[in-house]
Amino acid sequence: MTESEIAVAAEILAQARRSGMQIEGLPVTPSSVAEAHEIQDRVATLVGQPIGAFKAGAPPEGEPTRGLIEARMIRSSPAHMSVVEVPHLGVEGEVAFRFTRDLPARAASYTREEIAQSVAVLPVIEVVSSRFREPLSRPKLEQLADCGINGGLVLGPEMADWSHLDLPNLQMTFIVNGETRIERKGGHPTDDPIAGAVALANMMRAGGGVKVGQIVTTGSWTGLPFLKPGDRCVVRFEKLGEAEIMFVG
Template identity: 80%
Template structure:
């Protein structure tokens, strides 16, 4: 993408965020993860909302990615979210991490052990919605430019001492309107939940700050709900997060 194309994409997405409208596509699809991240960053500047959290993925065979989450859309469980705020009503039950101290950018990558000593763990529900009218029909790099089609994050209780937990093998229960949809041990897409936190610390140009939260991959797939639905995700040993979509 040219400089002008990156700027045009950012303006289009920022306008959609401010107006609550949806668009069909970007004029030009990003050709790299770096371009997708650059569009995200410019949208954040244009919209002017502070960033309160991130989503991050660290697939073993691909470049890591991140998405910005506006602070106003990070809500404590039990939470309510208006349909107008997240019209696609997608949900993903996840484990997330809150950084307990600043980790500034440095030349040597942070190790998993260093990150593990600098985070608490939380059960969360990532709210999935998009500025695209049909988000899953768009190329992955367009979805990335739209912050990984994120609309918000509902956070449960923090666990500071989680050294006794095998995060990849936690028992997870996913409940919609009182009915259990999933009940199983494990389910993280890479079986390595903390890898996303490590990737985020190493990919952010300015590092990460104490208080930042990063959610790191869906254990539940991506179900889409209906107005009025109540969704709960529960992780044994961590607690639960809950959201209700107000119609």
């Protein structure tokens, strides 16, 4: 993408966020993760909302990615979100981490051990919704430019000392309207939840770093079901806790 194409894409997505109107797609699709991240950053500047959290992907073989999550769209469990706010009503049960100290910009990479000592853990529901009318039909890099089609984040109880938890093998239960949809041991897409937090810290160290209190959510254990107005869902991780959301009209 050219500089002007990146600027136009950012303005289109920023206007969609301001107006609440959905768009069909971008005039030009980003050709790299770096371009998609640049669009995200410009949208954040144009909209002017503080960033309270991130979603991060750390595939074992592939480029890490991140999506910005506006602080105003982070809610404590049990939470309500309206169809106006998050029209697509997608949900993903996840394990997230809150940074308990600043991780500033620096040249050296942050290690796994440093990150493990710098985070608390919590169950969350990532709410998936987009500025695109049909987000899953758009190319992956367009979805990434739209912050990985994130709509919001619901936070369960935080655990500061989680050294006793076998995070990849937690027993997870996913419940919709009182009906258990999924119940199993494990389910993280890479079997390594904290890898997303490590990747996020290292993606951000070339810029402003990560601030104490910010959160990173690290991949869905539940797939991506789409719900309906009035639906209530819970994701429960044994020994960790649960997060709950209800969608209202």
